[in-house]
Amino acid sequence: MYEIRWHGRGGQGAVTSAKVLADAAFRSGFEGVTSQPSFGAERRGAPITASSRLAHEQIRVLSQVTTPDIVVVLDDSLLGVGNATAGMKPGGTIIVNTTKAPSELGIADGIRVVTSDVTGAAEAAELIVGGQPMVSTAILGAFAAATGLITMDSVEAAISHAFHGPAAKKNIDAAKIAFECTRA
Amino acid sequence: MSDQVSVMTGNEAAANAARLARVQVIAAYPITPQSPVVEQLAAWVESGELPAEFVAVESEHSAMTVCIGASTVGARTFTATSSNGLAYMTEQVWWAPGARLPIVMCVVNRAMAAPWNVLNDQQDSMSVRDAGWVQLFCRDNQEILDTTVQAYRIAERLHVPVMVCYDGFLLSHTMMPVAVPAPEQIDAFLPPFTEPFTVVDPGDPHNIGPVVMAEPRADETGATRGGYMEIRALHHRALLDALAVIPETDAEYASVVGRSWGGLTWEHLLDDAEVVLVAAGSLGTQLTVTAEQLRAEGVKAGVLGIRAYRPFPVEALRAKLAGRRLALVFDKALSYGYEGPICSDLRGAMLGADGAPAVFGAVCGLGGRDVSPEDLAEAARRALTDLDAGARTRETDWINLHLEG
Numbered sequence: 001m002y003e004i005r006w007h008g009r010g011g012q013g014a015v016t017s018a019k020v021l022a023d024a025a026f027r028s029g030f031e032g033v034t035s036q037p038s039f040g041a042e043r044r045g046a047p048i049t050a051s052s053r054l055a056h057e058q059i060r061v062l063s064q065v066t067t068p069d070i071v072v073v074l075d076d077s078l079l080g081v082g083n084a085t086a087g088m089k090p091g092g093t094i095i096v097n098t099t100k101a102p103s104e105l106g107i108a109d110g111i112r113v114v115t116s117d118v119t120g121a122a123e124a125a126e127l128i129v130g131g132q133p134m135v136s137t138a139i140l141g142a143f144a145a146a147t148g149l150i151t152m153d154s155v156e157a158a159i160s161h162a163f164h165g166p167a168a169k170k171n172i173d174a175a176k177i178a179f180e181c182t183r184a
Numbered sequence: 185m186s187d188q189v190s191v192m193t194g195n196e197a198a199a200n201a202a203r204l205a206r207v208q209v210i211a212a213y214p215i216t217p218q219s220p221v222v223e224q225l226a227a228w229v230e231s232g233e234l235p236a237e238f239v240a241v242e243s244e245h246s247a248m249t250v251c252i253g254a255s256t257v258g259a260r261t262f263t264a265t266s267s268n269g270l271a272y273m274t275e276q277v278w279w280a281p282g283a284r285l286p287i288v289m290c291v292v293n294r295a296m297a298a299p300w301n302v303l304n305d306q307q308d309s310m311s312v313r314d315a316g317w318v319q320l321f322c323r324d325n326q327e328i329l330d331t332t333v334q335a336y337r338i339a340e341r342l343h344v345p346v347m348v349c350y351d352g353f354l355l356s357h358t359m360m361p362v363a364v365p366a367p368e369q370i371d372a373f374l375p376p377f378t379e380p381f382t383v384v385d386p387g388d389p390h391n392i393g394p395v396v397m398a399e400p401r402a403d404e405t406g407a408t409r410g411g412y413m414e415i416r417a418l419h420h421r422a423l424l425d426a427l428a429v430i431p432e433t434d435a436e437y438a439s440v441v442g443r444s445w446g447g448l449t450w451e452h453l454l455d456d457a458e459v460v461l462v463a464a465g466s467l468g469t470q471l472t473v474t475a476e477q478l479r480a481e482g483v484k485a486g487v488l489g490i491r492a493y494r495p496f497p498v499e500a501l502r503a504k505l506a507g508r509r510l511a512l513v514f515d516k517a518l519s520y521g522y523e524g525p526i527c528s529d530l531r532g533a534m535l536g537a538d539g540a541p542a543v544f545g546a547v548c549g550l551g552g553r554d555v556s557p558e559d560l561a562e563a564a565r566r567a568l569t570d571l572d573a574g575a576r577t578r579e580t581d582w583i584n585l586h587l588e589g
Contacts, residue, residue, distance in 0.1 A: 019191075019359050023190075023191045023359070026189075026190075026361055031361070032360075033191060033359070034360045036354070037353070058324075059360065060470060060472050060473050060557075061470060061556070062358065062466050062469065063554050063555060063557075
């Protein structure tokens with residue numbers, strides 16, 4: 001079982017990321033998937049988390065992920081305020097939306113650091129809502145590139161299930177760009 | 185199987201069930217974490233995908249009142265609520281079963297205020313357990329869909345409303361794969377409701393729901409009719425009949441759709457278990473992991489899940505627990521000043537039963553307090569230590585409580 005914890009800010013769409021990941025992972029062959037919000041009262045801009053689990057059997061654990069294999073950070077400013085790497089399993093992977101190099105992020109040794117300019121990918125795909133680049137679906141391109149656990153075909157299918165028409169296309173374009181700009 | 189499997193929340197599973205049941209009237213008032221159920225249904229009614237009447241009301245009390253009116257004239261009705269919404273509805277929560285109306289309501293379990301808290305426990309539905317509804321608890325999103333469909337069959341056979349209870353956020357907002365049966369499968373399982381208790385005929389007007397006195401007395405034709413106590417005894421008998429109807433319905437559903445949920449109870453690794461972990465709802469799912477963990481440590485543990493809480497399946501529980509050392513009951517609710525409600529009920533059911541185990545209670549998850557399979561295993565280890573020290577009863581164990589500081 002892969003345990004994944006999402007770190008974002010209220011309004012950034014971490015819950016959407018987790019939901020679309022669950023769908024994409026199911027389409028990629030994981031028979032057991034769950035994704036859940038952190039069940040807090042959300043405020044725009046406040047740090048929030050979400051949990052996902054992927055396995056080849058039914059998931060029977062419904063508590064929050066506290067010992068993640070993979071951590072996904074939608075906003076690199078969270079690395080300073082939240083304890084994003086708390087409880088990570090040895091050899092785990094952290095995926096960060098950032099323009100910085102992995103070595104500039106100050107993440108402890110023993111954790112595989114993967115970076116992707118997901119905000120830049122959203123801007124390039126003109127995926128802008130209310131003046132803000134939307135990273136919630138684009139980050140799945142980085143997730144696919146960093147982990148190999150889900151295919152880009154399944155990401156496209158999951159996005160097409162969650163969004164329709166021109167919105168779906170922009171979200172898919174952004175995910176593809178984020179996939180390409182992911183660096184380990 | 186023609187099931188379409190997709191990843192969805194528990195709330196989406198409930199909405200899909202109501203659509204497959206071809207509900208005719210939906211009335212609801214929004215409250216977290218239930219709101220997405222009726223938002224989805226409202227969208228389907230608006231788009232024409234669900235040919236039903238959606239009645240937007242100003243309160244939960246009115247939501248149940250609309251369901252009562254619609255069900256009285258024979259419509260298949262649906263509503264959903266949580267927590268304080270259920271509390272605000274309470275007067276009509278008692279009316280619906282007393283009037284023998286086959287309403288189905290999803291209760292998306294949430295803690296009661298004060299203090300305000302939108303998160304999960306099961307205090308809300310437990311607080312109306314005595315109102316005369318069938319109460320079924322679900323362990324995952326698939327069971328929410330299947331049980332909500334089954335609930336209509338149970339309700340309409342018995343003329344008793346059914347509450348389908350599922351854990352807020354832990355299931356309501358958690359996505360997982362759910363198989364959605366084909367409409368024709370559900371149509372074969374659940375024919376239209378054609379036999380309401382009260383037939384409303386404008387050409388033959390009757391007073392529905394009149395005052396009923398204590399003693400039996402003659403109606404307008406001279407026939408003797410029961411008083412309040414006779415009506416209540418018949419209602420109670422219908423709840424007891426549900427002990428047979430719930431498993432029959434589950435078996436019929438399995439024959440059409442291919443999935444069974446165990447009827448009144450369900451179990452995991454129970455055969456040779458000496459320590460039995462008991463719970464209702466999604467906690468039971470987590471306890472299956474706990475039982476496996478305890479077995480790896482050499483403890484013969486198993487899980488007995490409560491699917492039907494009302495009626496309470498006394499005979500089934502006695503049979504399944506005979507000869508065990510310990511039944512450890514995990515409640516997500518409390519009768520303040522006493523103990524967890526499932527624990528009390530199980531203790532009562534075991535009294536005088538052959539081979540009855542010791543019954544210990546634990547309370548966890550109040551107001552959404554996170555509880556992991558390891559937390560539950562630790563509680564089981566504490567219970568075993570107490571049992572080995574000779575305890576046959578003990579105070580309720582509060583899991584993950586941090587009172588100090």
